[in-house]
Amino acid sequence: xxxxxxxxxxxxxxxxxVVLYFPVLSVILYSFNSSPSTAKWAGFTLDWYRELxxxxxxxxxxxxxxxxxxxxxxxxAVLGTAAAIISLSVSKRVEKTIQGVMIxxxxxxxxxxxISLLIFFTALGLPFGHLTLVLSHSLFCVPYIYIMVQLRLxxxxxxxxxxxxxxxxxxxxxIRTIIIPLVMPSxxxxxxxxxxxxxxxxxxxxxxxxxRSTTLPVHIFSMMRxxxxxxxxxxxxxxLVGTFFIVxxxxxxxxxxxxxxxx
Amino acid sequence: MKTLxxxxxxxxxxxxxxxxxxxxxIFVFVxxxxxxxxxxxxxVAFTLDNYKRIFDPIYIRVFFNSFLLATLTGLVTxxxxxxxxxxxxxxxxxxxxxxxxLIMLPFWLSSLLRTYGWIILLGNTGIIxxxxxxxxxxxxxxNMMYKFGTTLVGTAYMLIPFMIIAIFNSVDKxxxxxxEASYDLGAGRLKTFFNITIPLTLPGIFGGFTLVFIPxxxxxxxxxxxxxxxxxxxxxxxxxxxxKGRNRPLGAAFSILMIVLVLVVLFIYSRAAKREEGGLFx
Numbered sequence: 001x002x003x004x005x006x007x008x009x010x011x012x013x014x015x016x017x018v019v020l021y022f023p024v025l026s027v028i029l030y031s032f033n034s035s036p037s038t039a040k041w042a043g044f045t046l047d048w049y050r051e052l053x054x055x056x057x058x059x060x061x062x063x064x065x066x067x068x069x070x071x072x073x074x075x076x077a078v079l080g081t082a083a084a085i086i087s088l089s090v091s092k093r094v095e096k097t098i099q100g101v102m103i104x105x106x107x108x109x110x111x112x113x114x115i116s117l118l119i120f121f122t123a124l125g126l127p128f129g130h131l132t133l134v135l136s137h138s139l140f141c142v143p144y145i146y147i148m149v150q151l152r153l154x155x156x157x158x159x160x161x162x163x164x165x166x167x168x169x170x171x172x173x174x175i176r177t178i179i180i181p182l183v184m185p186s187x188x189x190x191x192x193x194x195x196x197x198x199x200x201x202x203x204x205x206x207x208x209x210x211x212r213s214t215t216l217p218v219h220i221f222s223m224m225r226x227x228x229x230x231x232x233x234x235x236x237x238x239x240l241v242g243t244f245f246i247v248x249x250x251x252x253x254x255x256x257x258x259x260x261x262x263x
Numbered sequence: 264m265k266t267l268x269x270x271x272x273x274x275x276x277x278x279x280x281x282x283x284x285x286x287x288x289i290f291v292f293v294x295x296x297x298x299x300x301x302x303x304x305x306x307v308a309f310t311l312d313n314y315k316r317i318f319d320p321i322y323i324r325v326f327f328n329s330f331l332l333a334t335l336t337g338l339v340t341x342x343x344x345x346x347x348x349x350x351x352x353x354x355x356x357x358x359x360x361x362x363x364x365l366i367m368l369p370f371w372l373s374s375l376l377r378t379y380g381w382i383i384l385l386g387n388t389g390i391i392x393x394x395x396x397x398x399x400x401x402x403x404x405x406n407m408m409y410k411f412g413t414t415l416v417g418t419a420y421m422l423i424p425f426m427i428i429a430i431f432n433s434v435d436k437x438x439x440x441x442x443e444a445s446y447d448l449g450a451g452r453l454k455t456f457f458n459i460t461i462p463l464t465l466p467g468i469f470g471g472f473t474l475v476f477i478p479x480x481x482x483x484x485x486x487x488x489x490x491x492x493x494x495x496x497x498x499x500x501x502x503x504x505x506x507k508g509r510n511r512p513l514g515a516a517f518s519i520l521m522i523v524l525v526l527v528v529l530f531i532y533s534r535a536a537k538r539e540e541g542g543l544f545x
Contacts, residue, residue, distance in 0.1 A: 023380025109481035116287035
């Protein structure tokens with residue numbers, strides 16, 4: 001009886017993962033199909049990848065996406081970490097206020113946030129492009145960094161900080177030499193998450209893109225609306241590889257720090 | 264005095280986010296009471312017309328569609344996700360870590376890629392139709408794209424990791440000795456599941472439902488790509504009014520409505536979570 005339910009459990013879980021990854025794997029597989037239609041498999045080709053690299057618009061939007069994502073993750077890492085560290089020393093009421101303000105961008109639906117920013121930036125007369133993209137992306141990245149760094153801060157042994165203070169370190173020195181190094185793994189993981197979120201955002205970016213600075217997802221979205229082409233498959237596959245690279249980097253950074261801590 | 268000075272440090276952060284989220288929301292709120300001229304320019308004249316138009320049967324329908332989609336997405340992800348969370352929490356540590364990693368991994372994958380995967384699978388010349396026709400199970404390709412159900416599949420697929428993680432956190436905290444006690448007292452597996460396991464994991468169920476319901480209201484690109492714009496949802500409507508319809512005040516009014524809807528859901532959730540003690544934002 002028990003082993004039968006266990007067998008069913010394994011079966012259900014496997015089936016679930018097959019369904020979860022089947023669409024993704026199909027996209028990858030058909031990026032190598034030499035027929036432009038998914039109707040038949042006509043043999044292996046790398047033509048669609050070649051076509052991608054000669055497409056100037058894709059190259060341009062890729063560049064925009066990378067620039068925006070890097071700026072966003074640096075800005076968000078600084079702001080999110082600062083907010084988390086400041087939360088340590090403020091009064092309970094102020095801490096609650098910070099938490100409330102942080103959760104706000106996550107509660108407002110993306111469409112609503114996107115159009116409210118569109119209306120706001122139009123009223124301010126800001127030019128749409130890199131600036132508006134980075135500002136808006138930082139809104140949904142800062143809260144995640146804040147939450148992740150704060151979780152790590154709670155794990156820190158308070159006596160370490162007290163010891164530093166007793167030995168005469170100033171607040172600034174304690175933060176620089178004790179707190180920041182201890183939360184560094186979380187900052188790195190959170191920044192990479194921010195990088196991935198910024199690279200992936202469609203909804204808010206579609207309102208924030210300027211005439212000469214469209215992000216890659218916004219461009220892909222417009223391609224997808226026109227129709228299915230293996231070029232999109234190839235592009236999605238490359239993005240996937242890029243994402244795995246970022247995730248792998250994050251894992252590596254985490255592991256390295258963990259090893260350091262053990263000694 | 265010292266704490267006061269330290270509290271001051273928090274001001275820039277609060278202002279930064281408050282200014283970038285709060286002010287735009289105030290703008291939208293004000294805009295939702297303004298009108299526009301025939302060219303789409305905004306006219307500063309107070310009106311309640313935008314809100315009155317919400318009660319237009321066409322828009323009521325849109326509202327209903329969105330509510331239905333979000334609710335069904337919650338139910339579908341719950342029914343499929345609950346067993347996944349439950350089974351995962353019972354695995355040995357090594358397999359458990361693999362399972363959790365596989366559940367979380369899609370978060371890192373582009374949401375457009377995941378939606379596009381369904382276009383490739385469900386299209387008239389898509390992979391599922393090819394297989395079915397190839398195996399002579401059906402003669403003509405099935406028409407699976409551009410339906411309400413297609414949008415539901417895409418939305419549920421996109422959001423199910425949230426549901427599973429929320430339930431997993433709850434199931435994992437479950438004290439299994441309660442289950443043993445229930446078995447010892449003669450209750451069967453089903454009875455134990457419905458009388459003990461489900462009530463004890465309700466916080467996770469409520470939390471997951473909230474985490475899925477809110478984004479399901481606004482993911483307009485999924486219904487654009489998979490639904491083909493045939494069924495109109497709140498997100499699509501706002502998007503079209505603002506970008507193509509040139510009726511920003513109406514789009515603003517619908518955004519406010521959407522935010523109110525989210526607040527109502529959160530209010531219900533926080534009441535439920537308080538009763539169940541514990542939740543997402545303890």
